[in-house]
Amino acid sequence: MAKPRILIQLEGYFNVGVARYLQDNLDCDIYALVDINKQIKKFFLQQQFVNFKKVWYLRDHLMKLNTEPNLEYLASFEKKYKINLWLIAHMDRILLPYNYFRCYHRYSREEILQIAERLCKLYEDMFDEVNPDFIILRTTDNFQGELLLQLSHARKVTVLMPSHSRLGRRCMISSNVDIIDNFDELFKSSNDASLKTFEELHNLLQEYKKQVYDLLVNHGVNTAYQKLKAGLYYLFKVCNNEYRQYYANFGRTRTKILIQETKLVIKKIIREYFVNKNLKRDFDKNSKFVYYPLHLNPERSTLHAAPFYVNQLEVITNIAKSLPVEYKLYVKEHPSQLFAEWRSISYYKYLMNLPNVELLHPAVSNDELLKYCSLVITTAGTAGLEAAYYNKPSIVLADTIYSSVLPSVYRLRSYEDLPNAIRTSLEKKVEISDLTRYTKCVFDNTFEYDIVGIDTFQVRRIPNSFYIPDVEMPYDEIINMINDMKDVWTKVGEAFVQKICGKSK
Incomplete structure (x- = not known):
């Protein structure tokens, strides 16, 4: 051979x-x-x-x-x-x-x-x-x-x-x-x-969530001194004419970088003030609601996994149009969006102006929302899998590791199918035997x-x-x-x- x-x-x-x-x-x-x-x-x-x-x-x-x-x-x-x-x-x-x-x-x-x-x-x-x-x-x-x-x-x-x-x-x-x-x-x-039990099973997700968090915030470059040192190194040791010849670095002059980064710092302060002042920090646990956690932007799970569903404002608007009349849509900002200077204020205002949508602060407990919601909708996030471990059905807009095998997960193919998908999913029940088989199958085929x-x-x-x-x-x-x-x-x-x-x- x-x-x-x-x-x-x-x-x-x-x-x-x-x-x-x-x-x-x-x-x-x-x-x-x-x-x-x-x-x-x-x-x-x-x-x-x-x-x-x-x-x-x-x-x-x-x-x-x-x-x-x-x-x-x-x-x-x-x-x-x-x-x-x-x-x-x-x-x-x-x-x-x-x-x-x-x-x-x-x-x-x-x-x-x-x-x-x-x-x-x-x-x-x-x-x-x-x-x-x-x-x-x-x-x-x-x-x-x-x-x-x-x-x-x-x-x-x-x-x-x-x-x-x-x-x-x-x-x-x-x-x-x-x-x-x-x-x-x-x-x-x-x-x-x-x-x-569902509690034992959903605890398996926590290490993965901790890994993602560590990747974003626990890299050891946390202090102002370290950030300043890295920035100066970049400006004076890396950012030169040869560096800018590679397509991904076009336009990255020292002047542009300083201006852009200064603008982003100011934007982050203004946007964070708006987020803290206007996004709700609590929700009605007794109301009927569907939960949509915003994806981090930019993020691979939208750009690559679901390239036709990148515009989350459009996704959320279509979900809001498709809800049964007795339901609200709770949209929660992603906690790690702060590392991308938050979203524009106009973005948040658009969501706040949708009459059957409530926009939640990133500090609101994801676990509590999963516990009390009736249905989770996500583009391609882990929230769809988490929902099953909380005994809740979900709808996803892209193929994921879990969407093809868990009966409680509905794979949406078109916005036109969304009203029926929501009503059908609200009637679904999660079988613990499906989750147990899924978990065992993943462990048997991973390392x-x-x-x-x-x-x-x-x-x-x-x-x-x-x-x-x-x-x-x-x-x-x-x-x-x-x-x-x-x-x-x-x-x-x-x-x-x-x-x-x-x-x-």
Whole structure:
């Protein structure tokens, strides 16, 4: 049997350890696609930790957009692979200004198509040369990642992507984000585990929620001094002419950054005052209500998982139109929206002016809302799964790990179906046996891996990296950091080997 050819995407250092494990424990050829800036490129040019057969540096292909896009080639690419390039572009929080609150450059149609063309050609050339059997990807959250994922599927390359299972610290490796491959069949064949109470089951979600919180607020870059130090490093060590040649950094001059960040600080103060003064901090537990927790914006779970439901004002308006007359809609602001300078005041006022909608402060207990609501509606969030653990039905607007197997979850396909979906869901009951089987099935097909913990570890070891993910470090310090993560990347590497060996049989 020929040695498997594995292409691995690298945007940091942890997967370098994973690649080393594969090299040491599997007879294979390993190739790498590295997405880092020039400072970090020095490490990959120098390193001998992993013997990559070949390395491609993605950013080398995305500098200086100064040519006309080849529309004939792009149209041919779309037709050949059945990939919608504009849909992928609209998922990117940098390229489209409505997706991101820090906008330094408004990308033209020609610039976006140039980026698409260069990525398409790079990926096609790479796949033609390597013809990989497997590709190891990180969770997609940008244009280049989503395009690589979709092209991998179109070229019949087996995708191996680690992601959260939304239960405890369990991680899965699958062909896409937020799924377990063949989960429907696995769920049907799963034996019922011993029954637990709803309270015991929903406690399993708490570790995952804690992980997400830690990722946002517990990276060790908390003090004003640390933030100032990181900002000065960025302005004077990173933000130069060469840095701005990469498309994601267009327009990021020191002057613009200082002006923009100052404006954002002022906006945050004004918006936070409005939030604290006007959003309700309590709710009527005796009223009939449907609960919609706002998604963080920008966020992958809307931009990528549900690209046609990104506009949450539109989503909420349509829910409000579809409610039975005796119900209200309670909308709660996401607690972590404060890290994105909150939403505009006009956004909040629009929601407050909807007559059957009440807008709740982020301090209102999510657990209490889940406990007293009749139904949860979410675009693609964990709230839909949490609802089941609180014995409540839910409606989701995208495919999720739980939506295809839990009978209490309604997958909405069209706004026109929403009134009927709400009335149907309000009559549903959650069966504890379904939840127990679901929980057992997830645990049987995942492994223990603290994804957030390893991110936090790296952030604390790399100076200023919470704000600058591509900070240069001495070579020996990088190797020491990778070795210090060995126990974790060994566990992840073992999971990849099991997947690869299982597919290769």
